[in-house]
Amino acid sequence: MTATRTAPPPADPMLPRPFRVTRSHLDTDDTVTLSLEPLDGEPLDFAAGQFTMLHAFGIGEVPISISGDPTWPGPLTHTIRDVGSVTHALVTAQVGEVVGVRGPYGTGWATDAAAGGDVLLAAGGIGLAPLRPALWEIADRREDFGRVVLLYGARSPADVLFAHDLGRWADEHAIDVEITVDYAPPTWRGRVGPVTKLISRAGFDPPNTTALICGPEVMMTLTANALRGRGVPTDRLRLSMERNMKCGVGLCGHCQLREFFLCVDGPVLSYDRLAPLMDVWEF
Ligand SMILES: Cc1cc2nc3c(=O)[nH]c(=O)nc-3n(C[C@H](O)[C@H](O)[C@H](O)COP(=O)(O)OP(=O)(O)OC[C@H]3O[C@@H](n4cnc5c(N)ncnc54)[C@H](O)[C@@H]3O)c2cc1C
Numbered sequence: 001m002t003a004t005r006t007a008p009p010p011a012d013p014m015l016p017r018p019f020r021v022t023r024s025h026l027d028t029d030d031t032v033t034l035s036l037e038p039l040d041g042e043p044l045d046f047a048a049g050q051f052t053m054l055h056a057f058g059i060g061e062v063p064i065s066i067s068g069d070p071t072w073p074g075p076l077t078h079t080i081r082d083v084g085s086v087t088h089a090l091v092t093a094q095v096g097e098v099v100g101v102r103g104p105y106g107t108g109w110a111t112d113a114a115a116g117g118d119v120l121l122a123a124g125g126i127g128l129a130p131l132r133p134a135l136w137e138i139a140d141r142r143e144d145f146g147r148v149v150l151l152y153g154a155r156s157p158a159d160v161l162f163a164h165d166l167g168r169w170a171d172e173h174a175i176d177v178e179i180t181v182d183y184a185p186p187t188w189r190g191r192v193g194p195v196t197k198l199i200s201r202a203g204f205d206p207p208n209t210t211a212l213i214c215g216p217e218v219m220m221t222l223t224a225n226a227l228r229g230r231g232v233p234t235d236r237l238r239l240s241m242e243r244n245m246k247c248g249v250g251l252c253g254h255c256q257l258r259e260f261f262l263c264v265d266g267p268v269l270s271y272d273r274l275a276p277l278m279d280v281w282e283f
């Protein structure tokens, strides 16, 4: 007699997996990078640009992009800015503490589609964290891309994230790294002003360029419009729309932007899909 096999019940998408904090690195005075290891030993594969729902037990759950290197099998890494109750609980989590993880969720940067041409990455503030996996992916197969430019705007020199990586991308991977800040002490010798001011100095071939943009929405709007004005095709302008999210899996409608649920259709979407939907994208 053949035994009847029952399929295992589908995993509950709302159930967080426990991960232990194995490292907590203070990047700036309000931003921390956490390294997490799964208690069940099953690593979590992800695509550059995806996010997880991070759960601080007893406090709440928030969407946070994965900021680690997808080409290297290391711990799950998130870079978190302390802005409210849940992010505060996460940035103050101690090594050994357990947090919950759901995901990974959402669309990625799809760096493969940029191969063969130039790539311009524009980051504002904590927006460098979701772009970091894309930068590592590009650095890993640098010969597949033309010119690669990173334009990065931080609030002040003390808020510049990943200084070590910025140096490596520039020195070892021929990535043009241009940094600007909003405010600077008199000792700062670098640039001051918005990210858009860096575009005219950047060397790239607009019709043959893919742009990956992440930051506050106003920064993304101005950057996308400036790049469009320079001739970057709108279907090659990709933006990460980090609106408020609750479930992360298309169930609650919290992240809805007209026909899009940004947790599943995004967060990374192309400008040509976004522009008709948002007044903010209109001239
Ligand atoms: C797909 C996605 C990826 C994200 N990746 C990161 C990341 O890598 N690192 C990181 O630090 N943050 C990231 N965020 C933002 C993060 O989710 C919010 O900062 C967090 O939800 C705030 O929760 P809180 O309870 O700490 O603060 P709250 O008390 O909920 O909010 C504090 C302040 O932050 C603002 N805020 C809340 N949610 C967002 C949001 N989604 N975007 C912008 N402002 C918000 C609120 O309006 C309020 O002013 C991401 C958001 C999304 C949707």
Ligand code: FES
Residues within 6 Å of the ligand: 244, 245, 246, 247, 248, 249, 250, 251, 252, 253, 254, 255, 256, 261, 262, 263, 264
């Ligand atoms: S966050 Fe619930 S549908 Fe997107």
